[in-house]
Amino acid sequence: MHIVTIQESFLDVIQDVEAGKVTHENIWVARRDTSNEEHQEYYDVTVLMKEGKLAFTSDTAPASHLKFQQNGHRQFTVDIADELGSHVYHLRFPDSKLNLGLRGSKISTSAILPDGTRLLIGTDAGHIMQYDTTTARLVSEIKNAHLADILQIVVLPSSQVMMSVGLDLQTKLWPVTSGAVNLPARIFLAQKGQITDIAIIDRGRNFLTASVDGSVDLWECSTAQVVSEFRRIGGLKDPVTCIALAEGQPVKPELTVGGDLLHGCSRSLVFVGYKLGTIQQYSVAGHYQTGTKLQRPVAVTLLHIEGGYLVSGYADGLLRVYEMKLNQETKEGQSENLTHSYYDLQLNPNFPIEHASVSSKKRGLSIMVSNGPELLLQVDFDGASFCYTQLVGLSELFRIVLIEKNGSNLYVATENDIAQY
Template sequence: MSARENSRLILQSDWQDALREAEGTAWITYKKPGESTSIHGELTCHGLSVDQTPYITPSQGFAVDKVLKVSLLGHRISVSYEDAVTKCSCHFQAPSDVFMNIHQTSVLSMDVSRGGLGVSSDSRGNLSLWTSDNGDVRRRLEGHCGDVYSCRFFPSGLVVLSGGADSQLKVWSAETGKCAVTLTGHQAGIMDTTIVDKGRNVLSASRDGSAKLWDVGQSQCLTTFKEVGGIINSCALDVVTQEIALGKGAGEHSEREVATEGKMLLLGIETGSLQGFGLYSREKIFDLNCHSAVNCCCFVSDNLVCCGTQDGCLYLLDLRNTETPLQVIKESRSAILSLQPCGAGVFVGTGDGSCFLMTGAFQTDLELTGSDCDPIYSIAADGSYIYSACRDKTIRRYSCMKQ
């Protein structure tokens, strides 16, 4: 299946600042699918209303459909372009908060809890816990050497799992900052992690070409998935619909293995495949050829998964029919580096700094602005806000409420 390319609107990354002053301008570009040329225009501010919302006029066939300023939620603008052949529109949302002091170098991974905490890691081996409403650092978690590629909260929000270039998987107390467990066994850096149920078992994916299921309580590896054919860049785990056969699960299982039944493990492989395994059965269920390195993967529902590739394609796959992708979408962007499910859609972070919502109808509905061409390495959500982690050392927070 060939990739479908959508038309795209691109807005200046700091548009909300540029349009704050009278006669201030921000550039806007329309890119038509399959064409190298683009149409460029400007948005110009002609003063502010009583509530400080700008009056904006566009040029070159662009139209401003709506401008919103809500003090606690940031700014949002809706822009469209129309010619004789096509019409394209998009909402652009500026961050409501920008956290610049948590890290001093590229932020590689991030997670947020519903209890008001964030955890993030960077390219110097730093792991930080911070308050998600204002970015104040609560404590530093020290113990990794080198890049920390993955960090995430256990469901309780009180425990953190991390993995990095030092091949170590660590479990931390968010309350004390102490490392409770260090799991070793990989022969190369750990690129991604995921947690089984409440966290008695966890999973790690490594550059050594293997994924491991661990018993945290006894610091033991319970099984290894290693017949994957290359470096594993990403992993995801979830319960799938009963329509999907996950294998028979022959053989003995340790009593230390908890809640692995009915779950599928996704692995994104550097050699260009997305693979699915029955976690309990250990059987490979499918192997989808994506033609380029798979950088990230996630579950959208109990029967739909997606992955992003180095060549900028987003693959959407129905697990009830894994022979052919449901959709392959390429939006004239660079490599897809991060994914975060949101309702029936998924937020997508790319190497050119774009962060957009791909809806269930396979259309770009919303762009989160702020990054000026710096890659978005991680996206997280806490139910009220979306957070992006960027190479420019910044974590940005966006309201995901309806406006």
């Protein structure tokens, strides 16, 4: 796989040339192969106006070797020919970027309110900050929300409260407010290893946390009590890396485990990804391991459920899309056993699939996915095959900490910036 990077100020250069501030200006484009990332090819591209139109020429390569053209708003194509033939790369730049100017800390995670008005930032110093997305103004800050890095922030459906997960093994419930906040409304602490994922059930009265100690805990929010714990039969201490919720047949009331501490869990199924490569499904309300089990010999690093598909990512850079189909022999009251076919896209094998946002299209899926430093992709899956565009225009050596879709907007957080595509 080839990774193409481009000068961060490329769009600024284009604006200067189009505005007549300069007659021409050079930018660089680089390409490297994931089979040998230490070797990079660099190309100088001159941006200029020809006959009233934007043009691109290259002095470091023959005209037949590198071609660069604009295809649409902030979208470009690079065509590089080598001894193996012509390679076409589709590039897309962000619509906007916001540098928060954090001092002495980096962005470790982020989230956005459903209405898109507030951006929540967690830092590696344990602080939580809330910004107005229109003005980029800091609205509020919770200092020392955790003793170490904020690993994840999720906003509950009401948009009135949020949960933060810290490297200190604690999950905390906070109000989303512009006023001063000193203490969390609840603290959830039970698991003995780093918390790797969190999933909100229904309106948030129940939620799940996953841990490297091998457990997935079901919590009741108002009491801060663990309702039940899930561990994989045959691998009780296999570290859990990620979880994703789905819906199935409702569990009969007499078969539920948790009683009055269960809220909106009757149809909830959870897919759990493990370090040893297993994806196992559980019934949340029934508290049992179902017959649905998927296996690869590589650590699972990402799970998403969308539109009848299970999207999984792995430590070796493989993106796999399972098409989940209900077995017609399933009986009422039982959890679904699923048959599945799958489609693979091998990305950079040197790094894990780290973050993704998945949404349904008329046919298939749109997957925004990160895979190591400087690789952020928009992957389109049509139900049988993949094509992708590289999302560029971020700082050099960027590493993604979160990808989140909000309406038609895609927000991407790096350790230093927030970009909107």
